[in-house]
Amino acid sequence: MKINTLSPIGIFDSGIGGLIIAKEIKMQMPYEDFIYFGDTKNMPYGEKSKEFIIENSMKIASFLFEKKCKALVIACNSIVSNALDTIYQEFHNKLLVFNVIDPVVKDKTFLFSKKIGIIATPATIRSNFYVNKIKESHQHLDIDQISTPLLAPIIENGFDIKKVSFIIRNYLNHFKSIDTLLLACTHYLFLKKKIENFYLGKVHLIDIQKIVVQEIKKKLNEKKLLCIHSPYKKFPIFYTSSSSTFFEKKVRVIFGKKVCIKKHIFF
Secondary structure (H helix, E strand, O other): OOOOOOOOOOEEEEEOOOHHHHHHHHHHHOOOEEEEEEEEOOHHHHHOOOHHHHHHHHHHHHHHHHHOOOOEOOHHHHHHHHHHHHHHHHHOOOEEEEEEEEHHHHOOHHHHHHHEEEOOOHHHHHHHHHHHHHHHHHHOOOEEEEEOOOHHHHHOOOHHHHHHHHHHHHHOOOOOOOOOOOOHHHHHHHHHHHHHHHHHOOEEOOOHHHHHHHHHHHHHHHHHOOOOOOOOOOEEEEEOOOHHHHHHHHHHHHOOOOOEEEEOOOO
């Protein structure tokens, strides 16, 4: 399969979480074309088994590969922490493979931290992927992680965040004396402002999307695949595995009305 600078970037997530990553890609690399897949039918992945996550994510990755993408961006922490090795083994020789964990755990932010808190889905916490990865580079860190299973479904279904603030507070009250917080689920990035307000600016929240997209831009440039100009106006394509009106609404709010939204179900 022939790929070049004009080939799209494939981004996938269990739902709307990866839209934050896609938005950052559009900001940092305005000429890039991308195809997004949100598996809204099977969301939340954080409640699924490792076997299910691997099987479904491989189907989506294969779908994006068939769309002639030059890169895969795994924008779901639950997928990365459970299926990255399988996806990488299959596709790393065919196109570039990026994820939302590796660039973050190597970031210099951790050099200035002493105790960090991690909130994530049950599948991510169960894998212990983050702790193991962080300890490889930052052995000095004290790490406290908790499973926050209610947050992703709340965000995905468009519930009024104000009405569920007590859930957020109850989760965050678990942490004692942390100086850094890692939102280890891209869905949680929609709650960043509210969490910052909870801590009154006394706890640093890592800018995951900026770190991840900077890494993507750097690698695309090194491989001479970065699109720095385009002969035509591109409108991103968004695939969803169910008829999710909230997904469509969120896409149009973030990216405008001139987008293409399609439904695709794997059999």
